[in-house]
Amino acid sequence: MKKIEVRGLKKKFIERRNRMRFRGQCEHREDCLVLNDLNFSIDQGSFTCFVGPSGCGKSTLLKILAGFETVTQGQVLIDGKDVRCPSERHVFIFQEDGLFPWLTAWQNVAIGARHIHDPEKKRHEIEEHLELVGLTGFEEHYPHELSGGMKRRAEVARALIMEPEILFMDEPFGALDFVTRLQMREEMVNVHSMYDMTILFITHDIDEALQLGDQVIVLSDRPAKIKADLKLGSPHPRDLSTGRIGELRKEIYYQMGLHPAL
Numbered sequence: 001m002k003k004i005e006v007r008g009l010k011k012k013f014i015e016r017r018n019r020m021r022f023r024g025q026c027e028h029r030e031d032c033l034v035l036n037d038l039n040f041s042i043d044q045g046s047f048t049c050f051v052g053p054s055g056c057g058k059s060t061l062l063k064i065l066a067g068f069e070t071v072t073q074g075q076v077l078i079d080g081k082d083v084r085c086p087s088e089r090h091v092f093i094f095q096e097d098g099l100f101p102w103l104t105a106w107q108n109v110a111i112g113a114r115h116i117h118d119p120e121k122k123r124h125e126i127e128e129h130l131e132l133v134g135l136t137g138f139e140e141h142y143p144h145e146l147s148g149g150m151k152r153r154a155e156v157a158r159a160l161i162m163e164p165e166i167l168f169m170d171e172p173f174g175a176l177d178f179v180t181r182l183q184m185r186e187e188m189v190n191v192h193s194m195y196d197m198t199i200l201f202i203t204h205d206i207d208e209a210l211q212l213g214d215q216v217i218v219l220s221d222r223p224a225k226i227k228a229d230l231k232l233g234s235p236h237p238r239d240l241s242t243g244r245i246g247e248l249r250k251e252i253y254y255q256m257g258l259h260p261a262l
Helices: 057-064 105-111 119-132 146-158 178-194 206-212 243-254
Strands: 002-014 032-043 047-051 073-078 090-093 167-168 199-203 215-219 226-229
Touching: 002 057, 002 199, 032 199, 032 215, 032 226, 047 057, 047 206, 057 146, 057 167, 057 199, 073 226, 090 146, 105 119, 105 146, 119 146, 146 178, 146 199, 178 199, 178 206, 206 243, 215 243, 226 243
Parallel strands: 047 199, 047 215, 090 167, 167 199
Antiparallel strands: 002 032, 002 073, 215 226
């Protein structure tokens, strides 16, 4: 069943810089094409990763799908209906740290539990979600007392307690160290197996996309077109060096103009 359908999507911005920063950039006050005729669909309950060069429009695309940006041309459908604005059934985790610094981990997660009116049930749900992401014992810690990975876990817990139909994640692990990134990838695989939700995930990391995604959509340089739309269909855990996943890894590197064995 199709959850999201994108048809002929184009997005233009007006270039507001007086000077071009690089050759080929749009002139001042000129319409600048960012996304060019994108067509794809995403299945209900799937985990879809978007990869592409820096600045190609991945974040813009995700904001359009979430209803924070409008299209210049084309159509975005969720459950067969046009996306015109953000929905309370959809949750967005941005690149930047989204925790409130004056609230504890418990209080930050509790913000997502405002729909639960029974105090005892709310307390139980908050405890359960903090335990799910490995933050038991850190409930009363403020964000500045948490590591980068812990802060991301708290954001994931706050998102999950809202029971979203769609979870949008814009390069959420980009600022984390390598080991913490691996731990967070494992957390997201476990979360996706436990919750009936559709996840859209932006990353620059090809291996991350292949480890997490059921579907990987590769975008070109700006104006971005779809260079590849790959369905993985492989169970977890995945070996990225062999078999079909290894071949797909080589294909994505090739589509992005890179060599897989640098």
